[in-house]
Amino acid sequence: MEKIEFKECKTNEEMIAAFPVMKQLRTHLNEETYISLVTEARQKDQYRLFALYEGNQIVAVAGFKPMITLYYGRFVWVCDLVTDQAKRSHGYGEKLLNLVHDWSRKEGYERVSLSSGLQRKDAHRFYEDKMDYDKVSYVFKKEL
Template identity: 65%
Template sequence: MKVTRLTTKDQWLEAFPIMRQLRTHLDKASYVILISEAVEKDNYRLYALYDQQEIVAVVGFKPMITLYYGRFVWVCDLVTDNINRSKGYGEYLLNYVHTWATDNEYESVALSSGIQRHQAHRFYEEKMGYEKVSYVFKSK
């Protein structure tokens, strides 16, 4: 297995079919525009996990500093291809993010997960040792 940072439009598009499984509201054009802007303005980083030369999972994150969390990494997107779930790919990528955070002197890793995503919550809490610390609210 190999983790690779995706930095070009062609690489982002290669990851789109997997990202779309999580971000179903995006089409290719809006996906590329949003990633491009997030990379430029928000230090967003997109990584893919390859197994046998095929992308099996992707993670997008950004290093941040807030008064609440201090120096931390916010995981914006984490998705494993539907046909490759429960093979340890999500755990592998999330551990990669934790290592990146430690290597770059960030204290912790945080994320939010949709209320309906019960399997993901079990994964974060039981397998990865995350704890619920807040609710996320969004206005329209």
């Protein structure tokens, strides 16, 4: 197994390098829109994008942001978490989510939350069985 390391994607080049993996989760995005949204979210929402490298290859990415609401208090919202399809079931998602947990604790946040599409049964098993997340609500949306 090659060396594993985490790197925060801050530059356009680093964000572009992470795009092929992110595209597997966010299939509706093209590279230009992705860069624009990540850049704006970093500026306005404290969004952080981390890549997990195995050697020189990005095998998983996670995007998250700190938030404060009356319901959850101080927490971190995981906006995006995806492992490259060819690299799944090797523990990369767990490693990356643990990085989010560690970052959150260090920064003084009380919990981590996320949503997952109804069709993503394997992801639900991962969050509940492997990562000990509780299913606490449904997420609703309305297109305007």
